[in-house]
Amino acid sequence: VSKAAAAAVAVAEAPPAKLLAIGEAARCAGVSERALRYYQELGLITPSGCSPGGARRYSEADLERVARIREFQTLLGLNLDEIAVVLHNEDRMAEIRAAYHSQEVGGQERRALLVEGLALQEELRSTVMAKRNALDGFLADLNTRIGRIRDLITEE
Amino acid sequence: VSKAAAAAVAVAEAPPAKLLAIGEAARCAGVSERALRYYQELGLITPSGCSPGGARRYSEADLERVARIREFQTLLGLNLDEIAVVLHNEDRMAEIRAAYHSQEVGGQERRALLVEGLALQEELRSTVMAKRNALDGFLADLNTRIGRIRDLITEE
DNA sequence: TTGCTCCTCACGTCACGTGAGGTGGC
DNA sequence: TTGCTCCTCACGTCACGTGAGGTGGC
Numbered sequence: 001v002s003k004a005a006a007a008a009v010a011v012a013e014a015p016p017a018k019l020l021a022i023g024e025a026a027r028c029a030g031v032s033e034r035a036l037r038y039y040q041e042l043g044l045i046t047p048s049g050c051s052p053g054g055a056r057r058y059s060e061a062d063l064e065r066v067a068r069i070r071e072f073q074t075l076l077g078l079n080l081d082e083i084a085v086v087l088h089n090e091d092r093m094a095e096i097r098a099a100y101h102s103q104e105v106g107g108q109e110r111r112a113l114l115v116e117g118l119a120l121q122e123e124l125r126s127t128v129m130a131k132r133n134a135l136d137g138f139l140a141d142l143n144t145r146i147g148r149i150r151d152l153i154t155e156e
Numbered sequence: 157v158s159k160a161a162a163a164a165v166a167v168a169e170a171p172p173a174k175l176l177a178i179g180e181a182a183r184c185a186g187v188s189e190r191a192l193r194y195y196q197e198l199g200l201i202t203p204s205g206c207s208p209g210g211a212r213r214y215s216e217a218d219l220e221r222v223a224r225i226r227e228f229q230t231l232l233g234l235n236l237d238e239i240a241v242v243l244h245n246e247d248r249m250a251e252i253r254a255a256y257h258s259q260e261v262g263g264q265e266r267r268a269l270l271v272e273g274l275a276l277q278e279e280l281r282s283t284v285m286a287k288r289n290a291l292d293g294f295l296a297d298l299n300t301r302i303g304r305i306r307d308l309i310t311e312e
Numbered sequence: 313t314t315g316c317t318c319c320t321c322a323c324g325t326c327a328c329g330t331g332a333g334g335t336g337g338c
Numbered sequence: 339t340t341g342c343t344c345c346t347c348a349c350g351t352c353a354c355g356t357g358a359g360g361t362g363g364c
């Protein structure tokens with residue numbers, strides 16, 4: 001049994017796991033309750049459970065998904081439509097990984113999905129690297145400015 | 157005569173310099189005309205000139221200022237209120253630099269302004285470095301994901 | 313004079329913030 | 339039963355986008 005398969009089984013066998021109410025979930029994820037409801041409204045997340053009365057219940061995995069949404073927003077500046085695309089792609093990759101041994105998907109089709117997904121991830125990576133380079137340039141410029149102010153202060 | 161002073165004189169003596177209409181300016185800066193008017197409404201930029209009829213005319217320096225605003229927005233995620241503070245600080249630094257030899261400002265007061273300005277720039281730098289580190293972490297994670305997909309494709 | 317560009321309202325949009333008023337759960 | 343939390347509208351906000359209707363400049 002491969003490591004990946006073992007992990008998948010472990011996930012599948014995971015105990016009921018405690019679910020958080022929206023207030024606690026929002027605090028943990030560092031976002032507002034409104035944001036959680038809004039992400040759900042757009043279909044970015046779906047709380048793993050709900051109370052008999054209809055209150056949302058969030059799992060650990062839900063919170064990680066929210067964290068990922070925030071990363072895309074704050075680090076990369078993607079809007080929620082773009083994030084939906086990236087998340088959807090990542091979800092498909094996870095599905096393919098999970099269904100790797102059980103041949104639910106044809107090898108041909110599966111390979112096509114993987115190649116397509118890989119392209120999307122690599123496109124994302126080039127976006128990230130461009131951002132990183134721009135940030136490094138900005139930082140160098142900032143250091144120059146700081147150096148000049150230091151010179152003015154030290155001078156005489 | 158110091159290099160800085162020579163540069164300041166050069167700026168002061170600069171010829172009328174061609175000013176751009178808002179359409180051209182927007183194209184050059186890579187923003188919309190609406191954005192330029194909005195930045196002006198908030199006091200972030202003031203076009204260097206205007207036509208007799210009241211049309212805005214932008215200088216090269218105006219365009220650089222717009223580019224700086226965009227950097228703060230897209231790279232650092234600052235909002236326009238925060239950007240106003242940073243720009244104002246940079247303006248004060250430039251003024252002090254320009255008035256360095258002509259003793260318009262008392263040495264005591266000038267030094268205090270420089271120290272305060274330096275602190276603000278260094279605070280900004282720590283923000284930038286935090287962002288850079290977060291981005292590096294994100295990139296590392298992304299590379300891991302890409303590696304795993306590659307494994308799935310190559311495997312078998 | 314004819315286009316093209318500029319002007320000022322002013323309403324729309326995205327990603328939520330912020331109450332309003334009412335129900336659920338320990 | 340009393341608080342506290344959750345629910346769904348629904349309007350406000352920030353940084354513009356997008357016409358509407360009118361004037362300026364070559």
